Structures are given as structure tokens and as C-alpha cells.
Amino acid sequence: MKPSQPAAQPLRRRGERMRQAVLAAAVDILATEGLAGATVAAVARSAGVHETSVYRRWKTRENLILDALTTELDAALPIPDTGDVREDLERFFGALASLLAGAQGQALLRLSVERDDTLDDRRRAYWTDRLERAAAMVERGVDRGELAPGTDPGLLIESVSGPLFARVLLSGTSWDDTLVPRLIALALDGARPRTGA
Amino acid sequence: MKPSQPAAQPLRRRGERMRQAVLAAAVDILATEGLAGATVAAVARSAGVHETSVYRRWKTRENLILDALTTELDAALPIPDTGDVREDLERFFGALASLLAGAQGQALLRLSVERDDTLDDRRRAYWTDRLERAAAMVERGVDRGELAPGTDPGLLIESVSGPLFARVLLSGTSWDDTLVPRLIALALDGARPRTGA
Numbered sequence: 001m002k003p004s005q006p007a008a009q010p011l012r013r014r015g016e017r018m019r020q021a022v023l024a025a026a027v028d029i030l031a032t033e034g035l036a037g038a039t040v041a042a043v044a045r046s047a048g049v050h051e052t053s054v055y056r057r058w059k060t061r062e063n064l065i066l067d068a069l070t071t072e073l074d075a076a077l078p079i080p081d082t083g084d085v086r087e088d089l090e091r092f093f094g095a096l097a098s099l100l101a102g103a104q105g106q107a108l109l110r111l112s113v114e115r116d117d118t119l120d121d122r123r124r125a126y127w128t129d130r131l132e133r134a135a136a137m138v139e140r141g142v143d144r145g146e147l148a149p150g151t152d153p154g155l156l157i158e159s160v161s162g163p164l165f166a167r168v169l170l171s172g173t174s175w176d177d178t179l180v181p182r183l184i185a186l187a188l189d190g191a192r193p194r195t196g197a
Numbered sequence: 198m199k200p201s202q203p204a205a206q207p208l209r210r211r212g213e214r215m216r217q218a219v220l221a222a223a224v225d226i227l228a229t230e231g232l233a234g235a236t237v238a239a240v241a242r243s244a245g246v247h248e249t250s251v252y253r254r255w256k257t258r259e260n261l262i263l264d265a266l267t268t269e270l271d272a273a274l275p276i277p278d279t280g281d282v283r284e285d286l287e288r289f290f291g292a293l294a295s296l297l298a299g300a301q302g303q304a305l306l307r308l309s310v311e312r313d314d315t316l317d318d319r320r321r322a323y324w325t326d327r328l329e330r331a332a333a334m335v336e337r338g339v340d341r342g343e344l345a346p347g348t349d350p351g352l353l354i355e356s357v358s359g360p361l362f363a364r365v366l367l368s369g370t371s372w373d374d375t376l377v378p379r380l381i382a383l384a385l386d387g388a389r390p391r392t393g394a
Contacts (some may be wrong), residue, residue: 167355171328187247190385191385
């Protein structure tokens with residue numbers, strides 16, 4: 001095995017560069033032209049690679065699109081762990097809100113709800129997975145006693161993410177930097193008066 | 198004026214019957230076939246009226262579609278006023294959740310986010326208007342001292358409606374009867390422990 005290493009390394013690096021170029025081109029085209037424009041031919045042309053190379057690596061247009069979505073958003077949405085639940089939530093949802101406030105983030109979200117018979121519903125599972133990961137912040141808050149023991153982590157995440165998604169998809173209302181902290185404050189403190197708080 | 202009344206009344210009634218038949222047909226077609234299928238010709242055929250009668254009344258396909266949406270959902274979403282904010286919210290969002298759990302409600306919501314260059318963005322204003330009306334329930338709760346004085350009515354409404362919309366549009370996750378009361382409890386009580394509550 002050893003003799004092949006020196007040759008394999010540059011090949012792998014070249015493959016990774018090609019992968020990044022194709023995914024970046026795919027994200028670009030998805031954001032500007034939507035699903036309809038994101039054909040393998042268009043992505044390959046924009047990335048400056050052969051169409052056959054794209055098919056060799058991703059097999060289907062669907063895999064390519066899902067890979068583009070995943071790579072883009074995973075990098076933008078780490079799950080913080082500062083030791084303080086409010087701080088964690090503000091960082092995470094602040095990043096989500098920034099992402100969704102941009103043209104590309106909105107395009108990627110709209111893409112997830114676009115009707116398209118050529119893609120299966122893995123686009124939906126994508127968002128569900130991301131929000132499930134975010135529940136860990138709430139679980140740690142419960143463990144530390146910051147949140148009530150019966151707190152439903154997924155419910156709390158939804159009560160902050162839902163309004164952001166709904167604004168982008170449905171009302172088209174933009175927001176300022178206060179929206180995320182206010183949504184988090186409502187979910188943590190509630191609207192009923194707190195005595196002595 | 199008086200002599201024309203006996204003739205005008207049946208005419209108006211007939212006009213109203215025609216209107217109801219056309220709107221019902223439009224809602225049906227929108228729910229089953231989406232925007233693309235909802236042409237004036239298809240709606241007129243399904244309602245058993247002449248296409249020209251539809252154009253005479255609604256002028257454009259767009260007006261017809263918006264009227265169909267509005268009529269359907271306004272009837273299903275009254276704003277309750279029971280004197281208790283939790284009860285009001287549970288009734289209102291229970292009705293919204295029932296609507297969105299059905300195939301027709303989901304189709305109508307999906308319709309609002311569908312890309313269609315032939316319609317302007319009045320579809321979006323539609324949902325914003327409905328949620329603005331719902332804020333009255335929260336305002337009354339603040340007036341009665343059930344909710345803290347600084348409560349943002351729109352924010353509270355969004356924190357319950359957002360997750361419902363996001364589930365339909367994005368995650369495709371269904372729900373049971375406990376979801377709405379749990380979302381409302383979170384928005385009212387918060388996830389932080391309440392001392393003596």
C-alpha cells in the first residue's frame with residue numbers, strides 16, 4: 001500500500017478542490033435560479049469541469065443538490081456550548097437568522113419547500129436533522145437547572161426557529177437584531193408576569 | 198327604487214349562489230392541483246358556469262384565487278374573546294392547527310409559498326393580516342393583567358403560529374392535540390423554572 005501514497009495525496013487534494021468548486025457553483029445557481037436552473041450541465045459548466053466528472057462523483061442531480069445544501073448550511077450553523085443556555089441559544093439562532101436574512105439563505109430555504117417531482121423528501125429531513133441537533137443546547141440547560149425539568153427541547157427550538165422560517169417563507173417580513181433575543185426571552189421567561197423577576 | 202326590489206332580490210341571491218359555487222370549485226382545484234391547475238377555464242367548468250361570467254365578476258384569475266383563499270380561511274378562523282387569554286389562544290390556534298392538519302389547509306398554505314410570476318405578493322399579506330388580527334387576544338390579556346405589561350402581541354402570536362407553519366411547509370411533521378397547548382404554555386409560562394408556580 002505504501003508505494004501508492006505519494007501519488008494518492010495530490011489526487012485526493014485535486015478531487016477535494018473539484019468537489020468544492022462544483023458545490024460552490026451549485027449553491028450559487030440554486031440561490032439565483034432555483035431548482036429549475038440547477039441542472040448538472042449548468043453546474044458543471046459554471047464550475048469549469050466535465051459533466052461526466054460530476055456524474056461520476058455524485059451519481060444523480062439530487063445527490064449533488066442535497067450535498068450543496070448540506071455543506072453550505074452545516075458550516076454556517078455550529079451548536080455552541082458556552083455553559084449558559086440563553087447565550088447558546090442567542091448564538092445559534094443569531095447565526096440562523098443571519099443566514100436566513102441573506103439572499104442565499106432565503107433561496108436555500110425556499111428551495112426546500114419548492115415543489116419538484118424529481119427530488120424526494122430528503123430536503124425536509126435536512127432541516128429536521130439540524131433542529132434536532134440544536135435540542136442539545138436545551139438539554140444541557142435542563143441538566144444545569146437553568147430550565148424546568150419538564151422542558152421539551154424540540155418544542156423550545158421550534159418556538160424560536162418557526163417564526164424565522166415563517167417570516168422568510170410566508171410573510172416576507174424582515175427583522176432586526178432584536179428579534180432573536182426577544183423570541184428567546186419569550187420562550188425562556190414566558191409572557192405571564194414573573195413575581196420577583 | 199322600490200319597484201325593482203322584487204326582481205333584484207332573486208337576482209342577487211342567484212349571484213351569491215354562483216359566487217359560492219365558483220369559490221368552492223376554486224378552493225377544490227387549488228387544493229388538489231395547486232396554482233398551475235387553477236385556471237379560470239378549469240374553475241368555471243367545474244362550477245358549471247360560463248368563463249365569461251367568472252371574468253365579469255372577478256376581472257382576473259388572481260382576484261379569483263385570492264377571494265377563494267380569503268373566504269375559506271376567514272370562516273375557519275374567528276378570533277375568540279372568552280375573557281381568558283390561555284383559553285382564547287387555545288381556541289384560535291386549535292382552529293388554525295385543525296385547518297393546517299387537513300389536506301385542504303395544507304394545500305392552501307403551500308399555495309402561499311409557491312413561486313408564481315402571474316400573482317403578486319398579496320398572498321403573503323393575507324397571512325400577515327390574519328395574524329395581526331390575532332394579536333387582539335394578547336392585547337386583551339395584557340389589559341386584564343394576565344400578561345406582563347411589556348408583552349409583544351405579535352411576537353407571542355408568531356411563536357405559536359411559526360412552528361405550525363414550519364411543520365407544514367418545511368419538516369412535514371404532523372402533530373397531535375397536545376402540540377398547540379404545549380406551545381401556548383411555553384409562550385405564557387416560559388421554560389425557566391417559576392418559583393411557587
